[in-house]
Amino acid sequence: MDSRETHMPHGVITEREKGEQVEKLVLPRTIHLVPMDYLDGFAVRPGFYEINGATAIPGGVNFTVYSHGATAIELLLFRREKTEPFAILPFPEHYRIGNVYSMIVFQLNIEEFEYAYRVDGPYEPGKGLVFDRNKYLLDPYAKAVTGQSQWGESLPSGQHYRARVVKDDFDWGDMGQPLLPMEDLIIYELHVRGFTKDPSSGVLHPGTFAGLMEKLPYLLELGVNVVELMPIFEFDEMQDYREVDGEKLYNYWGYNTVSFFAPNTSYTSSKEYNREGNELKNLIQVFNRHGIEVYLDVVFNHTAEGNENGPFFSFKGFDNNIYY
Structure with missing residues (x-):
């Protein structure tokens, strides 16, 4: 040595x-x-x-x-x-x-x-x-994914997903979890983009984690003590994209995961190069301080790679038999 x-x-x-x-x-x-x-x-x-x-x-x-x-x-x-x-x-x-x-x-x-x-x-x-x-291939443990930071935009032709290294320096302070008893939970399930995207939401940052945080007074007024977020991980809303009668139809809900460890970059109000996840962490921290727990909706039995005929960008390439 x-x-x-x-x-x-x-x-x-x-x-x-x-x-x-x-x-x-x-x-x-x-x-x-x-x-x-x-x-x-x-x-x-x-x-x-x-x-x-x-x-x-x-x-x-x-x-x-x-x-x-x-x-x-x-x-x-x-x-x-x-x-x-x-x-x-x-x-x-x-x-x-x-x-x-x-x-x-x-x-x-x-x-x-x-x-x-x-x-x-x-x-x-x-x-x-x-x-x-x-x-x-995209790292299955990537904490930040490049390529689809704008909602409704596909990866440019010839490009592929890549990862960035995230600097883990977010200050959680002395934050603890409310740890509310199950029988006392009042759960509000929502879609981060859908909850504030419409102008009627009255927020400055519609369709983002920051926009959701602006609605904290509303949620407190309702008496909610848990917010359950539909998938907030990086996913491909352009998968199966189509237009019907002039209406743009996206894979909206987020159940076609690209990366389970990377927050969706289109859900942030500003670029977070190498600090991806900070806006989400800030949301969780503020909600917890006001007695609201944050639950994440996660589905692990499929990804955006689909079946054997689907795309090939991460898990399949690392070890199809292990991940699927």
Whole structure:
């Protein structure tokens, strides 16, 4: 072991908070790690295998993905709005433990790149294996998705979903959960866009998390203590888009998920580059302070990739048999 290297005191740390057992993954303020290899001009080393997705750490970014059937995985780095990667970093075989691939890439500024993957493996559709190393794939654990930030706009021709690394620095303060008894819940289910999109809502930011927060006095007046949000994850409203009698029909409700960990960027009132999710977190924080819990409506039994004839942009390419 290099004498300059100190182990990161990572892992799950248990804390006592208001009588509840809370598990948190804690990253230290300082990490002293040294590169072990160089790929396409970048210094790299094996990463932290228990941290899924892409996570900014002092000195670089930790990338971790999972695939049972893959034979090779490449990390692709892009400049914003560019269609081809400026760097391709294959995960060395010894960076794989079991079915988990993990790599730290040093000296990456999260505001200067987006990323995707390519995954190679057997192609035997009869066995559910549909690996295609030519496909650019969205990280299943992405916390921010590029490509559809404006409602009602499709991905430009020839482009594909990519991810951004999110800086997790939102200040939750001392916020706790109301933890209301089930028998006392008064639940208001709503669609974030539909609830305030019409001018009659009277909000400054219609169709967004901020617009919903403007309706807090109204919800309090109703006596609501739970707001259940229909899917707020990144989804493709343009899937099956059509016009009937001059009316534009979208896949409106959000049950065709593109990414389960990324809030829908069209639901924000302003751009949140590398801070995606802050407007949603602010909504949750403010509602909780006023005694209103926020529930999320989630459906895990299908995604926007559909069946075997549907699109191919993430889960299928990483491991069709595992995700489906």
